Each structure stands twice: as structure tokens, then as C-alpha cells.
Amino acid sequence: MKRLRRTQLLGLGVMALMAGLVAAPTAYAAPSEAAAAPAADECSGTWDNKTYWAKSPSGQSGGGYARTYWNNSTKHNCVKFWSSPYDGLASNIKLYLFDEGGDYSADPPQEHPQNYHYYAGPLSTWYDSTGQCIRVSGSLVRGGVTYRLDTGSIRCG
Numbered sequence: 001m002k003r004l005r006r007t008q009l010l011g012l013g014v015m016a017l018m019a020g021l022v023a024a025p026t027a028y029a030a031p032s033e034a035a036a037a038p039a040a041d042e043c044s045g046t047w048d049n050k051t052y053w054a055k056s057p058s059g060q061s062g063g064g065y066a067r068t069y070w071n072n073s074t075k076h077n078c079v080k081f082w083s084s085p086y087d088g089l090a091s092n093i094k095l096y097l098f099d100e101g102g103d104y105s106a107d108p109p110q111e112h113p114q115n116y117h118y119y120a121g122p123l124s125t126w127y128d129s130t131g132q133c134i135r136v137s138g139s140l141v142r143g144g145v146t147y148r149l150d151t152g153s154i155r156c157g
Contacts, residue, residue, distance in 0.1 A: 042122040043078035045071030048155065054081075054140060054147035063147030064090060064140045066121075068155055075128040077155055080121035081138045088117045095120035095138040099129065100153075131157050 047069050053061035066081040079097050083090035093116040098104040105123045108114035120138060133156035138149040 043067075043069040043080055043124070044074075045069040045076075045078060052136065052149060052151045052154075054138065054149040056145050056147055063142045063145070064093065064138075064149070066095070066136050066138065066149055066151070068134070068136065070155065075130050076125045077129050077134050078122050078124040079134075079136050080119060080123075081136075081140075081149065082119045083117065083140055083142065086118060090117055090140045090142045091115055093117070093120045093138070093140040095123060096136070097123040097125070098135040098137070099125060099127075100132050100134075
């Protein structure tokens with residue numbers, strides 16, 4: 001069996017890439033601790049300038065936060081829950097969005113469990129929620145501590 005030199009192997013790799021036989025590698029850098037949370041591009045609308053922090057069992061804020069958005073054209077609320085700091089060290093991030101009638105949506109959905117490390121959501125109301133309250137709850141684990149989020153009724157009206 002003939003051995004190929006490194007330059008020959010590189011040439012074969014380039015030819016395979018050009019022929020579309022393999023995908024080009026993509027660069028991915030995990031966000032640093034100082035990195036800001038990403039924009040909630042998936043939540044269209046206006047942020048209410050409120051940050052809802054998750055709390056530890058001792059009542060200390062931290063670990064993660066949620067933000068809600070209102071889209072005046074679709075009349076839908078939207079929410080997203082980020083770990084903080086945004087470093088991928090959180091786990092089991094879960095988010096729930098409840099309407100006044102008690103119906104809710106979840107991320108990750110119960111039928112498709114996932115282990116999120118950066119954020120959960122976005123979740124949106126699926127009806128005209130003008131004048132309707134929503135409630136946001138969730139949880140995440142950071143450093144062995146479970147942080148819980150529960151906003152109570154918000155965005156009423």
C-alpha cells in the first residue's frame with residue numbers, strides 16, 4: 001500500500017471540499033464570561049426594560065434572568081431566559097410561559113427534554129394577548145445550586 005505524503009493528503013482534502021464531498025469546518029467560540037447576552041432576535045417587539053432574576057434557595061438573585069417582549073402588531077408576548085454570566089456553565093435551563101387560563105408552553109418541551117446551558121426560549125403567546133396577564137417561571141442549575149424564577153402576573157394590559 002502506497003503511503004501518501006502530508007501535502008498529498010492536504011490536496012485530497014481541498015479537492016473533496018471543492019467537490020462538495022465534505023463540509024467546510026466552522027469556527028465556534030463559546031461566549032466569554034464578560035460577553036453580553038445575545039439580542040433576543042427571536043422575540044420581536046418591545047422589551048419592557050425589566051429584568052426578572054432567578055433566585056437561589058436563600059433568596060439571592062443570580063444564576064439567570066428573563067426578559068419579556070410585546071409585539072404590538074401581532075399582539076403577542078414573548079419571553080427568553082438566559083444564564084448569567086453567559087458562559088455555558090449553567091445546566092438544565094427550563095422556561096415556562098403561562099396565560100391567565102393556566103395554559104402554558106415550555107422550553108424545552110416535556111416530550112423532547114434537552115439540557116440547555118446558555119438560554120431557554122423564546123416562548124410566545126399564540127393568541128391576541130392584549131389586556132391579558134402572563135406569568136413566567138423557570139429554573140436552572142449553576143454550581144450545584146438550583147435557581148428558580150417566578151414572576152407572578154406581569155404584562156397585564
